[in-house]
Amino acid sequence: MSVERLRAIDGLNLPGEYRALLRPGEAETDSRGNVHRLPRFFYEIDSWQQAHEVRFAPHFTLAELMLVDCREADLLLSQFPHYVPCAVILLAMFLEDFRREVGGPVFISANGGYRSPAHQIGGAKSIHAWGTAANIYRVGDTFLDDAKSIERYGAIASSLSQAVLVRPFGSNAGETDDHLHLDLGFVSLAPRECSEAS
Amino acid sequence: MSRVDVGGNLGGELERLTAESKARASAVALHDFESGFRFSLRGDRWFHAASTIKVAVLLAVFRAVDQGRLGLSDSLHVRNRFLSAADGSPFRVDPASDAMPELYRAIGRTAKISALAEGMIRASSNLATNLLLDLLGVEYARRVLRDAGISGVELRRGVEDHAAHEKGINNEVTADGLLTLLSALRGDFLSSESKEQAIHILLGQRFKSMIPAGLPAHATVAHKTGEISTACHDMGIVYLPERQPYLLAILTEFDAEQDGRRETVAAISEVIHRSLTGTEPKSK
Numbered sequence: 001m002s003v004e005r006l007r008a009i010d011g012l013n014l015p016g017e018y019r020a021l022l023r024p025g026e027a028e029t030d031s032r033g034n035v036h037r038l039p040r041f042f043y044e045i046d047s048w049q050q051a052h053e054v055r056f057a058p059h060f061t062l063a064e065l066m067l068v069d070c071r072e073a074d075l076l077l078s079q080f081p082h083y084v085p086c087a088v089i090l091l092a093m094f095l096e097d098f099r100r101e102v103g104g105p106v107f108i109s110a111n112g113g114y115r116s117p118a119h120q121i122g123g124a125k126s127i128h129a130w131g132t133a134a135n136i137y138r139v140g141d142t143f144l145d146d147a148k149s150i151e152r153y154g155a156i157a158s159s160l161s162q163a164v165l166v167r168p169f170g171s172n173a174g175e176t177d178d179h180l181h182l183d184l185g186f187v188s189l190a191p192r193e194c195s196e197a198s
Numbered sequence: 199m200s201r202v203d204v205g206g207n208l209g210g211e212l213e214r215l216t217a218e219s220k221a222r223a224s225a226v227a228l229h230d231f232e233s234g235f236r237f238s239l240r241g242d243r244w245f246h247a248a249s250t251i252k253v254a255v256l257l258a259v260f261r262a263v264d265q266g267r268l269g270l271s272d273s274l275h276v277r278n279r280f281l282s283a284a285d286g287s288p289f290r291v292d293p294a295s296d297a298m299p300e301l302y303r304a305i306g307r308t309a310k311i312s313a314l315a316e317g318m319i320r321a322s323s324n325l326a327t328n329l330l331l332d333l334l335g336v337e338y339a340r341r342v343l344r345d346a347g348i349s350g351v352e353l354r355r356g357v358e359d360h361a362a363h364e365k366g367i368n369n370e371v372t373a374d375g376l377l378t379l380l381s382a383l384r385g386d387f388l389s390s391e392s393k394e395q396a397i398h399i400l401l402g403q404r405f406k407s408m409i410p411a412g413l414p415a416h417a418t419v420a421h422k423t424g425e426i427s428t429a430c431h432d433m434g435i436v437y438l439p440e441r442q443p444y445l446l447a448i449l450t451e452f453d454a455e456q457d458g459r460r461e462t463v464a465a466i467s468e469v470i471h472r473s474l475t476g477t478e479p480k481s482k
Contacts, residue, residue, distance in 0.1 A: 069308050070272035070333070109306040110275040137306035145278075171288045178279045178290075179306075 006043045006054060006062075008086055008191040012198065021073045021118040022083060025198075028117070028124045036186040038117060039085035039130055041194050046081055056092030059099055059106075065092060065113035065134070073118035084114050085131035086189040094164065094184060095134060101156050104140030109179055112137065133183035135176075145178045157182045208473045212239055212466060216450075219462035222428075223451040226466060227373035229381070230474050231442035241374035242350070245449045248424030249322045250431050251369040253379055254353045255331055256399065257346065258339035259315050260392035268333070270315070270395070273308035276301060280328050283336065283355035284362040291324040291358040297404070298323035319422055320402045328356040346382040350375015376433045376447035384435060384445070400434065407460045408432035409446060412467030414477075428452055430459035436471070444474060 011024025025040040043062075045051050051063035066084050068077060076082060091113070099106045112135030117124035127133045136153070137144055144150050147169040154166040157180070167174060167181040190196050216224040225240040262268050278290045293302045298321040301309060309329075317326035331339060339353050350372035355362045362368070382388075383396055400420035409432040410419045421434020433447040448463050471477070 067308070069275040070268055070311070071275075107306055109277070110273070110308045112306075143305070177288060178277065 006045070006050075008194055009042055009044050009083070010194055011040050011042050011083070014083070017075060018083065021076055021116055023117045023124060026124075028129075030125055030127075030186075036130075037188065038124060039087060039188050040196075041086045041188070041190050042083035043086055043088070044081045044083060048080075051082070056089045057096035060092040060095050062088070062092075064108050065131070067108075067110045067113065068115055068119060069110050071111065071120035073116060076116050076118065086191055087184075087187045088114055088131035090184060090187060090189065091132050091134060094161065094182075097160050098157055098182075101160060102139050102153060105138075106136055107138035109135045109137040111135070112179065127183045127186065130183075130186055130188070132185065132187045133181065135179040135181050137179040144180045147177075150176065150180050153180050154182075208237060208470065209239055211469050211473070215462065215465050215469065219450075219452075219458055219465075220456055221450045221452050221459075221462060223449075224462075224466070225373040225447075225449045226470070227377040227447045228444060228470060229377055230444040232444070233474070235474070238374055238377075241377075242372050243449075244352075244370045244372055245431065245451060246426060246429045247351070247353075247369035247371040248426045248429045248431055249327075249357070250371055250376060250422055250424035250433050250447075250449075251351070251353055251357070252318050252322065252327050252424075253376070253383070253400070253422045253433065254343060254348075254351050255327055255334075255339060256315060256319055256396055257379065257383060257388070258334050258342040259311065259330055260388050260396045261342045261345075262334055262338070263311075264389045264392050268311055270310070270312040272311045274311060274314060274329055274333055276304045276307060276309050276325075276329065278302070278305055278325060280332055280356055280359070282359050282361040283367050284359070284365045287361055289359060289361065291328060293325075296323050296325055297321040298326060301325050316399050316402065319399050320404050322405065322423070324357045328358070331356050343379075346379075346387045348375060348378045348382055351379050371431075371449070373447040373449050376449075377445050380433060380435060380445045380447070397435065403434075408463040409434050409436065409448065409467040411460070411464035412469075413471050414438075417471075425459075427454045430463055432463050432467070438475075441475070444470075446470060 011022050023038050026038050027035050029035050054062040114131040115128040117129045142149050150169040158166050163184050165183050167176045171177050225243045227241045228237040298317040314326040314330050317323040352370045354367050397420045403421050405423045418437045419434045424431040431449045435443050437443045448466050452459050
């Protein structure tokens with residue numbers, strides 16, 4: 001299924017209970033004190049079947065970029081439609097480049113793609129709430145759970161674009177030791193069919 | 199039907215067994231619903247909980263289900279990374295000592311809460327235990343124990359948290375405490391549906407070389423064993439079709455190299471069964 005068949009919506013037009021959780025366009029201060037606007041435009045996904053059918057890139061379905069566990073807000077977890085920021089398509093395109101470079105399958109962990117601002121892990125301060133971050137736990141048959149593998153694949157990801165941030169190996173804040181975190185920054189995407197007039 | 203001298207010289211027999219086994223210590227707590235007989239031998243002595251603490255986590259899981267905090271069909275991210283109760287340092291559990299290898303193959307993906315609860319009890323999976331406790335939080339689980347009126351079960355951390363162990367932060371239990379935990383599981387603390395499911399999980403226990411090994415073949419036991427280098431325990435609800443069930447907790451402590459630990463727990467189980475039912479000793 002092509003992405004054109006997904007409906008892009010303005011989060012500001014969503015029912016109140018969804019707006020309270022997704023907080024479209026709201027300002028959020030990150031850990032450095034910088035203020036960013038949470039995503040406003042979302043793809044509306046009607047079912048898991050649709051999420052599995054939609055390919056944002058040849059080797060990445062929407063489903064693997066939106067898989068969350070029970071730490072997600074119940075409304076966003078247990079019933080459809082689900083909403084994923086439109087910028088997730090840019091993440092998929094980058095992951096496809098990364099996959100080509102590493103020459104093997106790239107696996108995104110649960111909670112490792114888009115998480116809503118209401119998710120118990122990170123919440124709105126996490127860049128995962130922009131849909132532009134991925135936690136890669138495995139490349140081919142290699143689990144990324146030590147310094148060697150995380151640094152090796154982190155270097156490859158970094159080499160692909162200056163826009164990419166890769167967290168270093170380690171157990172302190174801002175570091176990872178059982179996956180590779182990469183992100184494209186606080187990117188928001190406004191689809192052609194949507195208006196940014198508030 | 200012959201009259202049974204319930205209890206009899208139970209204390210003396212258990213002391214003899216403990217002495218013969220070269221156990222450093224033992225404790226037993228018993229509540230028989232058929233006769234109303236209650237028995238406690240060193241029931242307030244504290245032991246390292248080993249995997250018996252997983253029953254406390256099970257109680258917390260089903261309490262959380264009853265409170266709508268989570269559902270058994272909910273999915274949880276499987277990740278082998280936990281933070282020590284001692285200093286917040288990360289640690290992982292050892293796949294080599296876990297009887298649920300399939301859960302390690304799911305790392306990065308998700309597992310159902312029900313599957314984790316089953317794996318925690320039936321396979322004694324340390325990974326499943328830490329995942330559930332990490333989700334619920336130690337403080338929540340402790341609050342559940344308090345709300346259930348359970349004393350004698352101190353849940354302080356996840357399993358295989360070696361940094362905490364080195365600082366003396368351990369999960370500890372008494373035999374009396376485990377008995378109140380079993381009572382809570384069997385009583386009205388949980389909804390009837392949760393109670394039934396929790397006991398069903400305990401009935402599926404894979405490791406049967408302790409309490410069940412001392413019982414006749416037609417007995418069924420909803421139980422949980424616990425073994426570490428020096429501790430060897432079993433606790434459970436013993437069901438016999440001809441009578442009401444009894445609750446039993448057997449805790450033992452041995453030198454690390456001592457043989458015959460499980461056999462000792464099985465022998466204690468047999469003595470208790472014989473004492474409660476007036477049956478003859480099993481032929482050797």
